Structure formats: C-alpha cells, structure tokens
Amino acid sequence: MSDKSQIGLIGLAVMGQNLARNLARAHKVTVYNRTTETMQDFIGEHGSENLAGEAELEGFVNSLEKPRKIILMVKAGRAVDAVIGSLLPFLDKGDIIIDGGNSHFPDTIRREKELSEKDMNFFGCGVSGGEEGALNGPSIMPGGSTKVWKELEPILKKIAAKDFEGEPCVTYIGENGAGHYVKMVHNGIEYAVMQMMAEAYDFYRSNGLSASEIGNIFEKYNQGKLKSFLFEISVPILRKKDEKGTDEYLLDLILDKAGQKGTGRWTGIEGLERGIDISCIQQAVNARIVSSRKNYRVELDKKYKKPYADKTLPKDVVKELVPVIENGLYAAMLIAYAQGFDLLRQAAEEMEWDLNYAEIARIWQGGCIIRAQILKTLTEAFKEANNAPLWEIEQIVSDLQDNWLDLRATVSLGVQAGTPLFCLGAALASFEAMSDARGSANFIQGLRDSFGAHTYKRIDQDGIFHTEWS
Ligand SMILES: NC(=O)c1ccc[n+]([C@@H]2O[C@H](COP(=O)([O-])OP(=O)(O)OC[C@H]3O[C@@H](n4cnc5c(N)ncnc54)[C@H](OP(=O)(O)O)[C@@H]3O)[C@@H](O)[C@H]2O)c1
Structure with missing residues (x-):
C-alpha cells in the first residue's frame, strides 16, 4: 500500500x-x-x-x-x-x-x-x-x-x-452548483425554523414564563411531532443558569441581535429572483435584520406605548395552549419546507438539475442542523407521490388541514401577546393565499390600470382590457 x-x-x-x-x-x-x-x-x-x-x-x-x-x-x-x-x-x-x-x-x-x-x-x-x-x-x-x-x-x-x-x-444532488444550491436552501429553511421557534419562545416569555418553564414545554415538543435537533439543543439552552455572578438564566442575558449574512440572505434573494414565495425564509432574514438594529429599537420602544402591555394570560390558560402552539408550529414548519422545496423545484427547472426531492429530504434526516422527525414525513410523502410538490401530496394536505386552525390560533394569540410573528404570520398568509382560488390581486390590477394604463384580464371574457376609471 x-x-x-x-x-x-x-x-x-x-x-x-x-x-x-x-x-x-x-x-x-x-x-x-x-x-x-x-x-x-x-x-x-x-x-x-x-x-x-x-x-x-x-x-x-x-x-x-x-x-x-x-x-x-x-x-x-x-x-x-x-x-x-x-x-x-x-x-x-x-x-x-x-x-x-x-x-x-x-x-x-x-x-x-x-x-x-x-x-x-x-x-x-x-x-x-x-x-x-x-x-x-x-x-x-x-x-x-x-x-x-x-x-x-x-x-x-x-x-x-x-x-x-x-x-x-x-x-x-446534481450537476455543477446543485449541491451548494441545496445546502443554501437547507440553511434558508434552518433560518425559518429557528425563527418560528424563537417566536413561540417569545410568546411564552411575554406571558410571564421563565426560560426554564419554556424549556419544559420545548422538552415536551421534542417528544412529539416537532422532535428535532434544534428543539433538543434548545432545552439545555433555556435551562442554563448564568455562571458569571448573577442568578439569572443565561438566555435572558444574551444580547438580542443576530446576523444574517451568507446563505439565508442568498436564499431570500433567490426566491425574489426566481419568483417563488419563500416568505418564511425571507421573513426570518428580516427578523434578524430588525434584531440587529438594537439601539434604534430601544429608542423607538420609548416612543410607543404598548397597547397589549400587562395583558398576560393566566398560567393555566397558557398551559392549555401548549398543544395548540405545537400544532401551529408543525403546520408553519411544513409550510416553510413546502416553500423551500418550491424554490428548489423552480431552480432545478431553470438550471436543468434533475433533483430528487425524496432523497434531499432523506439526507436531511441526519447530521444536519434541521434534522427532525418532520423530514421522515416529507421523505415518505415525496416517495409516495413521485416527488410531486409538497402542497399537493395527500399526507401533507391532510396534515395542513388538521393543524390549520391551530396555526390560526397561534398567530392570533401571538398578535394579542405582542409577539412579532415574522415567520408564523408569513406561513399562515402564504398558505391561505396559496390555497385560495380567489385572491385580492384584482384590486391591484384595477389600481395599476387606473394610474398607469397597465391593462387587465377578466375572469369571464378572453382578451386584454383597459378602462377609463375616473
Ligand atoms: N461553522 C459552521 O458551523 C459551518 C457549518 C457548515 C458549513 N460551514 C462552512 O465551512 C467552511 C469552513 O467554516 P469554519 O467555520 O470552519 O471556518 P471559517 O471561519 O469560515 O474559515 C476559516 C478558515 O479559512 C481559512 N482562510 C481564510 N481566508 C483564507 C485565505 N485567504 N487563504 C487561505 N485560507 C484562508 C482560515 O485559515 P487561517 O487559519 O490561516 O485564518 C481557516 O482555516 C465555511 O465555508 C463555512 O461557511 C461552517
């Protein structure tokens, strides 16, 4: 040798x-x-x-x-x-x-x-x-x-x-840049999943739960359908006490600023450039951008009185909401994945990559930061449906249908608690818009035709139309 x-x-x-x-x-x-x-x-x-x-x-x-x-x-x-x-x-x-x-x-x-x-x-x-x-x-x-x-x-x-x-x-994965593309989208989804978890954490914190109490809830989440590496590591993070002379939870002493360079930002830009709604990922990037403006946030915080301040829910009510938010998070995460895979599908078509989505979901089951039980569901769904878009696959339709109302409840609760729901809100809006046959873009088209003669199409007649509106 x-x-x-x-x-x-x-x-x-x-x-x-x-x-x-x-x-x-x-x-x-x-x-x-x-x-x-x-x-x-x-x-x-x-x-x-x-x-x-x-x-x-x-x-x-x-x-x-x-x-x-x-x-x-x-x-x-x-x-x-x-x-x-x-x-x-x-x-x-x-x-x-x-x-x-x-x-x-x-x-x-x-x-x-x-x-x-x-x-x-x-x-x-x-x-x-x-x-x-x-x-x-x-x-x-x-x-x-x-x-x-x-x-x-x-x-x-x-x-x-x-x-x-x-x-x-x-x-x-595929020719030339396909491997790095899939890794980039993986990181984009990682941004979205982490932000959704942060929003759930923020909701519980706004309602008076301590970091370790939230740790207990996340530990429970890690035993069910949200089981994942990220929930697993968040439990000791939430329970960790400061070792530098205070009696506080360490998390409460960490500066609330996060960066967003590299893969998360690139994925967000890709969504815009390829015309695919990956709002969960983009909103996760936006959340980090806002977080990074700490001094300005502190200034504005002094100017605006919070209408929802001191309106915390009683602890027994919060306890009852734990499974609702679990379902809401599950639905939102499915939506984040569906968006990420939509982007992969569009890129594959434009770049002539022959991507196998079941295989991509499978190799994310272990080793990587987003490894989670949910990826087993996605792998099986893609396999059964011959790599059809996630939104259309029976198992995913049924999971979204079952957890939809709880995502609505989670978003509504978050709004009441004053939790900025960059990602959970985006997931709900994107899902409801995507699964709604009649949207609001007719109004946009009316405005565009009025101020710029951009023309519009009708739902009842073929052709291109322009109207003198005033
Ligand atoms: N950290 C993570 O969790 C993680 C996860 C997945 C992927 N990645 C990716 O993996 C790669 C490595 O990540 P990392 O965190 O281990 O290290 P890093 O901080 O991204 O890079 C540091 C390494 O790059 C070398 N380097 C920097 N500029 C150089 C130059 N001009 N010429 C030659 N060498 C140069 C440094 O050498 P010196 O020691 O001489 O400075 C050092 O070995 C990166 O692309 C990163 O994005 C990181």
Missing part, C-alpha cells in the same frame, strides 16, 4: 479540523492551513498514523495519491479562489478539488467551468451539521460531474451521518 494520503484537507478552523478527524477514521489524510501554527497545534493534539500535516502547499500536494482529492474547508468567497489559485501550479490533470464550505452556487458553477478547462475537476459539496456533525457525521450535499461523484461516493458515504433507516445522509 502506498504511504501517500488518500485525501488532503485545507482549512483547519472548526469545520476543517472535525471533518479531517472524521475522514481519518477510514482514510489517510494530509492537512494544510494558511496559518501553519494552527496546523501544528492540530497535529500536536490529533496527529496519528492516519493524520499528517504539511506546512507547504507543494509538500501537501505531493503527499497525496493521484488523482488527488483535496477538500477545501476555508472561508467562503475570495479565500476559496485564493486557495485554488495557489494550488494550481502543483496539481495535475484529473485531480479533484472539493469545496466543502458554504460557497455561493454561482461561484461553484464558475469554478467548475474554470477548472474543467484545465482538465481538472471541481466539485461543490454542501456540508451541514456544525462541528459535531463534521466530526461524527454530517449531512452532505454533493454537486458536480457524475464521474467525480463515482470517485468520491465511497469516501463521502463513510463519513456521512445516517438517516432513520441507517443509510448514509449523502446522495448525488
């Missing part, structure tokens, strides 16, 4: 270190990092027969079996181009660069094209699961040529998480 490594990995921040250790369980791996000290510290701590470090790129490349397989886990954007540029002089035809970061899909398409012109391979590979997933099994969303996929398949299957049936959470 060659003493060369089967895989090279560049970028030893949290994701790269953990993925390298995961890969090294079954492969010989060489690692490299721009800052050599980081590589040396990592090898000092985790170096083994299977894990070696190189300080120079040339030595790194030469340590790898041909065709070389090099995974990049560096900061998305310019860093990826910089690393590719400095690797190229040492690479040979047929070598494979795999980008495991959160790269924007148009960059992946460009990079694949540029490298294929040099007879080299570039493969975009979405990796989800944070540091724990990277170490113990992430969900992997690979995109690129099928020839390269065949080379990488055994490696990726070995390091991936397992779905509910014990199968690896990796599947070939």
Whole structure:
C-alpha cells in the first residue's frame, strides 16, 4: 500500500479540523492551513498514523495519491479562489478539488467551468451539521460531474451521518452548483425554523414564563411531532443558569441581535429572483435584520406605548395552549419546507438539475442542523407521490388541514401577546393565499390600470382590457 494520503484537507478552523478527524477514521489524510501554527497545534493534539500535516502547499500536494482529492474547508468567497489559485501550479490533470464550505452556487458553477478547462475537476459539496456533525457525521450535499461523484461516493458515504433507516445522509444532488444550491436552501429553511421557534419562545416569555418553564414545554415538543435537533439543543439552552455572578438564566442575558449574512440572505434573494414565495425564509432574514438594529429599537420602544402591555394570560390558560402552539408550529414548519422545496423545484427547472426531492429530504434526516422527525414525513410523502410538490401530496394536505386552525390560533394569540410573528404570520398568509382560488390581486390590477394604463384580464371574457376609471 502506498504511504501517500488518500485525501488532503485545507482549512483547519472548526469545520476543517472535525471533518479531517472524521475522514481519518477510514482514510489517510494530509492537512494544510494558511496559518501553519494552527496546523501544528492540530497535529500536536490529533496527529496519528492516519493524520499528517504539511506546512507547504507543494509538500501537501505531493503527499497525496493521484488523482488527488483535496477538500477545501476555508472561508467562503475570495479565500476559496485564493486557495485554488495557489494550488494550481502543483496539481495535475484529473485531480479533484472539493469545496466543502458554504460557497455561493454561482461561484461553484464558475469554478467548475474554470477548472474543467484545465482538465481538472471541481466539485461543490454542501456540508451541514456544525462541528459535531463534521466530526461524527454530517449531512452532505454533493454537486458536480457524475464521474467525480463515482470517485468520491465511497469516501463521502463513510463519513456521512445516517438517516432513520441507517443509510448514509449523502446522495448525488446534481450537476455543477446543485449541491451548494441545496445546502443554501437547507440553511434558508434552518433560518425559518429557528425563527418560528424563537417566536413561540417569545410568546411564552411575554406571558410571564421563565426560560426554564419554556424549556419544559420545548422538552415536551421534542417528544412529539416537532422532535428535532434544534428543539433538543434548545432545552439545555433555556435551562442554563448564568455562571458569571448573577442568578439569572443565561438566555435572558444574551444580547438580542443576530446576523444574517451568507446563505439565508442568498436564499431570500433567490426566491425574489426566481419568483417563488419563500416568505418564511425571507421573513426570518428580516427578523434578524430588525434584531440587529438594537439601539434604534430601544429608542423607538420609548416612543410607543404598548397597547397589549400587562395583558398576560393566566398560567393555566397558557398551559392549555401548549398543544395548540405545537400544532401551529408543525403546520408553519411544513409550510416553510413546502416553500423551500418550491424554490428548489423552480431552480432545478431553470438550471436543468434533475433533483430528487425524496432523497434531499432523506439526507436531511441526519447530521444536519434541521434534522427532525418532520423530514421522515416529507421523505415518505415525496416517495409516495413521485416527488410531486409538497402542497399537493395527500399526507401533507391532510396534515395542513388538521393543524390549520391551530396555526390560526397561534398567530392570533401571538398578535394579542405582542409577539412579532415574522415567520408564523408569513406561513399562515402564504398558505391561505396559496390555497385560495380567489385572491385580492384584482384590486391591484384595477389600481395599476387606473394610474398607469397597465391593462387587465377578466375572469369571464378572453382578451386584454383597459378602462377609463375616473
Ligand atoms: N461553522 C459552521 O458551523 C459551518 C457549518 C457548515 C458549513 N460551514 C462552512 O465551512 C467552511 C469552513 O467554516 P469554519 O467555520 O470552519 O471556518 P471559517 O471561519 O469560515 O474559515 C476559516 C478558515 O479559512 C481559512 N482562510 C481564510 N481566508 C483564507 C485565505 N485567504 N487563504 C487561505 N485560507 C484562508 C482560515 O485559515 P487561517 O487559519 O490561516 O485564518 C481557516 O482555516 C465555511 O465555508 C463555512 O461557511 C461552517
């Protein structure tokens, strides 16, 4: 057996270190990092027969079996181009660069094209699961040529998480940027799901429940149809007490500001550009944008008296609402997924990707941040309905029908409590508009025709019409 490594990995921040250790369980791996000290510290701590470090790129490349397989886990954007540029002089035809970061899909398409012109391979590979997933099994969303996929398949299957049936959470997604596109939408859905949970938390908090009392409710939610990684980790977060000298819950001391760069924002823009309603995801981004304006919010808070202040519900009433809100959250999350998959469907058509939605839902069952019981429902629904849009699938129609009124109740309760319902409100509006044969756009068309002679169509006659309205 060659003493060369089967895989090279560049970028030893949290994701790269953990993925390298995961890969090294079954492969010989060489690692490299721009800052050599980081590589040396990592090898000092985790170096083994299977894990070696190189300080120079040339030595790194030469340590790898041909065709070389090099995974990049560096900061998305310019860093990826910089690393590719400095690797190229040492690479040979047929070598494979795999980008495991959160790269924007148009960059992946460009990079694949540029490298294929040099007879080299570039493969975009979405990796989800944070540091724990990277170490113990992430969900992997690979995109690129099928020839390269065949080379990488055994490696990726070995390091991936397992779905509910014990199968690896990796599947070939599609050509060029398809893997990074699906990872981007995954992150968009992650934004929406987290925001919906935050809105439920906010509702309970507004009604006087302590963080740990909300923790008890979320623990219950994690035992039913909302069972998920995010609910699981939220329980200890809600129960954690401050360790820095106060007797408060730590969550109550965390600044209420969240950023929104990268994948969430990109998904939101994609929805607008492709003309698909993904309002749950866009509203989750908006919620973070508003959150980030903390000082301005504090100023405006002083100017507006809250008409709903001091109108908290009695605790026994709140207790009775726990299952209602559980159902409301479930319906809203189904809607967020239906929107995300609508975007994937539209992108697939425009980009000529042959996406398999049942498989995408399946590989999100394990390893990734949105892993949840609901993904088993979605996988089965897509499988049974031959990948039809979620809105049309019998199981989903029935689930939405059954939980619809509770989503309405949740939204109504949230409004009364003064909880800003960016996502739960968007989910309800989107669902009710989408499932309503007669909308309000006739009014918009009337206005447009009046002020701009934009014309309109009628429901009772063919043709294009214009009216002198005044
Ligand atoms: N963190 C997560 O939970 C998570 C989850 C899924 C996906 N991702 C994606 O995975 C990738 C890695 O994430 P991360 O959080 O581990 O690290 P990160 O903070 O995104 O990136 C840091 C790594 O990039 C390297 N780097 C930055 N600029 C460089 C340049 N110009 N040339 C060469 N190397 C450069 C750094 O090297 P130095 O040490 O020399 O600075 C370091 O190894 C990113 O694309 C990220 O979006 C992250």
